Amino acid sequence: MSYRSWCLALGLCLINGPLLAIERAWPITEGMDVVGELSHAEAAYEDTLIDVARRHQVGFEAIRRANPEVNTWIPGEGTRILLPHKFILPDARRQDIVVNLPEMRLYYFPRDESRVMSYPVSIGRMDWGTPVGTLDVIEKRENPSWTPPDSVRKAYAERGEELPRVVPPGPDNPMGDYAIRLSRPSYLIHGTNWSTGIGMRSTHGCIRMDNDDIGELYSRVSLGTSVNIVNQPIKVGWRKGLLYLEAHPPLEELEDDAKGMDEAVAKVMDAVGERDARVDWSRVRSALNEVSGVPQVVGWEADQPLTTSTSATSSARAEPPAADP
Structure with a gap:
């Protein structure tokens, strides 16, 4: 072979x-x-x-x-x-760190700067979910050692593997070169010794980043930085007169919170607000069916010139479709 x-x-x-x-x-x-x-x-x-x-x-x-x-x-x-x-961008306050779990992506909004930085991340597996909520950075550490929680050591033992009580810094340490501890102390944003696994559900609840990415983020964040972890499989937003929708598969353990078309309609209508806009609801359904994670044009302001991106065979005023039978 x-x-x-x-x-x-x-x-x-x-x-x-x-x-x-x-x-x-x-x-x-x-x-x-x-x-x-x-x-x-x-x-x-x-x-x-x-x-x-x-x-x-x-x-x-x-x-x-x-x-x-x-x-x-x-x-x-x-x-x-x-x-x-x-x-x-996630529907959240644009300050400090925002992590959207279904997207497996971290957004960093530097304070006093009108810009955003973004990185792919790994999150907790279904049985070790990353928690939703707002936490704070309480510690930063270079070349961290790893002290596996008892629950993790027990899980390894059940598979016939033994974890040491402390894993020192080095190539065998799954925390990589940098660790940012959050206000729920068992959860961290950290590097990795397996960068090819970034963008998967592969951690014990921590947020894992590529080593180059965590090095860049580590140098910018300070103690007290907020980390807002959200669950938004459907995102809607405007740019240059076009309305976009981005859909990701919901997390399995949070599927009961996913509302599909109902949630998409609510978010689209909220985004349209008082604008004189058109929405193509067939495009909304298509984006939800594809769940490609790629923003799709689903609407446009009335004075937006029609182009390949905006012309559609079934466009309508921003009124929701009839409910499914």
């Missing part, structure tokens, strides 16, 4: 080429809800989709959802891959 085949069999990925410097800080102005731009990359001969995601600083699930027709393990040389670098 070749080295590549061995890695794929183990679910590992090979990173071909250096990481690229990706733009991830965007100015935000009054009334702007959407930042970034979509772009494309071509897969190289030995690439997996995870290679492309890692190289372009996109989370694993995010790149899979944006490219549902692409084979994860063998995209094929020259395959055109959509890079989902366009985001609707």
Whole structure:
């Protein structure tokens, strides 16, 4: 078996080429809800989709959802891959850190600056969920050691694996080079010794970042920084007269809180407000069905020039569709 085949069999990925410097800080102005731009990359001969995601600083699930027709393990040389670098900002106070769990993405709003920075993250598995709510940064530590909670050591023991009581800094430490402890002390934002796993539900509740990303964030945040963790599988927002909707699969343990079309209608109507706007409800349904995580144009202001992005066969005033039977 070749080295590549061995890695794929183990679910590992090979990173071909250096990481690229990706733009991830965007100015935000009054009334702007959407930042970034979509772009494309071509897969190289030995690439997996995870290679492309890692190289372009996109989370694993995010790149899979944006490219549902692409084979994860063998995209094929020259395959055109959509890079989902366009985001609707979460419906939350634009200050300090906001983490949207279904999106598996962290947003950082530097104080006294009209801009936002964004990074893919990993979050807790279903049985070790990352908590929703507003916490604060209470400690920052470089080269942290890891003291596994008793619950984690017990889970490992049940699988026949033994965890030491303390894992020292180094390549075997899953916390990476930086750790930011939150006001629920067992939860942290930290680095990793497995960067290819970014953008998955793979932690014991912590928020895990690529080592380069956590290094950048670590240098900017201070004690007392707020961390608002939200659950928003559906986001809606405006940019340049266009109304966008972005849909992500709801977290399994929070599916009862997901309202689907009802939630989308409420958010669209709230975003439209008193504007003279048009909404294409078929596009809303399509975005909800696709759950691609890519912002889709679903409406526009009445004076917006019609283009390929806004013209539609079934547009209407911003009035919700009749309820499903």
